[in-house]
Each structure stands twice: as C-alpha cells, then as structure tokens.
Amino acid sequence: MLETERLTIRFGGHVAVDAVSCRFVPGTLTAIVGPNGAGKTTYFNLVSGQLKATSGRVLLDGVDITAEPASARTHRGLGRAFQLTQLFPQLSVLENVRLAVQSRRREGLRLWSVWLDQRATLERARELVEQVALGDRADALAASLPHGDQRKLEVAMLMALEPSVYMFDEPTAGMSVDDVPVVLDLIRALKARGDKTILLVEHKMDVVRELADRIVVLHNGQCVADGRPADVIASAVVQQAYLGGAAPEATPSPRYEEPPVRTIPAVRERRPHDHG
C-alpha cells in the first residue's frame, strides 16, 4: 500500500502541498481532483521523488521511502508516466518502448549494455506499441510524434515497467477525440486486473465518475475531501471548493445532509501527528 503522512512542500512562503495524508489501496483507482494550482502535480512529484518534501513521509508497503531518489522508487514499483524529457527523441517509438521493457527485465543493468537483446523483449515492446495504437508509427522517431502520440508512448513505456502503482497526471490532456478512448481503455484494463494501485489526476468529471473507486480533492494544497465518488461529488465542501458552488451537472444540488465522506474543513484544528 502507498501512503503519505502529512506530506508537505513549501516553495518560499507558498505551501503547495500542505500536510496531505492519504492511503492508496491496491486494486483501487483513486481520482485526485481539484482546481488549477491545487497541488495535484506537485503531490505526484513528491510521491514519485521528483521533488523533495519539506516535511511528512511517503511509505510504500510500510517502508519509508521519503529520502529515496526517484530511480529507487521506480525500482520499488512506483510508476510515474515518463516525461517527454525522459524519452530518447532520436530513437523510434518501438526502440523507446523496448528500452523500457529491458530496464524492467534486466534489473541493475544499464539500458545500453543490453541493447542487443532477445526476441521476447522485442515482442513485448511490439505488443505494448500495438496496445497504445501506435503500431503504424512504430518506426517513427519519438521526437517526430504529435503531442497525442507522445502521450500514448509515455503510457506504453510506463506499462513496460510493470509497476504496482500507476500515477497518471491528466493522461488524456491535449489528445484528439480518437486517442482519448485508447488511453482510457488501457486504464480500464489495468483497473480490471484488480491488483494495481492507480492514481489518476483528471479534470474531466465524466471520466472520474466512471473510473474512480475513490476521490481525493485537493484545494490550496490541502486534502479537503476523501471518499466514495458519489459522496465526494455531492459534498458541500466539494461543491464550494472545486465546483465553485455549482452543481456538477444539470441535476439539483444536494441538500445539506452530512455525507459519509471524510472532509477536512480546517487542517489547522488537527492535532500534530505522532510519527510512531
């Protein structure tokens, strides 16, 4: 299980992620939602190790990994979609995916030292390229791909690592209408496997509603709601914090009955944690 305990980062005077405590259970897809600038991407960066926390902890299966670099966390099965900067732009789509497959299969070896590798690796890479619907672009240079195809390549490379925890940050942002279902189908398939921990930052509420087993709402760096989708979407705190007081759809706003959702209206009222 992945957990964060009062995870916090400050940029100067600005607290971008503010004492966020969450648990992510295997077999569960958690959508992380919140307005622009809420701290969602920064939270991912803290979990994956791209950023160093000011305070708080990240735990994976009970092990404190807060001090570990991103590479060590990847090795432990924490999978963050590759950023474009991590692709090899002058290699083809297939070669990029093949390197990702190899880095998974040959633990501890450098990518390039296993360049001439066996058929199985190539077959797996081809399979992944097909799965993200890039089969007809397998030989194109990564650098030459349009934005939507690059995002699909990132997903293929993430899947090549076979992580236990998948972190998707707006995976369909900027994609064409044809590409969106490809990526959503892959996330659905991962979810159907039942053993993966999936974190999904997503602005499209219809996608959240369909895929999420749980919703965490960040607002001003704080976790303001955490619970079942229907409850969170209906909760007053979300209506105000995220949806600006408006109903999520053309349905009447829910009344003020207390929903069974963990809301954290004022973090400052909470007692300091013991770290035992």
Ligand SMILES: Nc1ncnc2c1ncn2[C@@H]1O[C@H](COP(=O)(O)OP(=O)(O)OP(=O)(O)O)[C@@H](O)[C@H]1O
């Ligand atoms: N490296 C940084 N230095 C200073 N401030 C930063 C840095 N990274 C993020 N921030 C700030 O932290 C806050 C949270 O940003 P973040 O990108 O995590 O938001 P987000 O929820 O992902 O937003 P969006 O939905 O637009 O992607 C913002 O105010 C942002 O300007």
Ligand SMILES: [Mg+2]
């Ligand atoms: Mg973001």
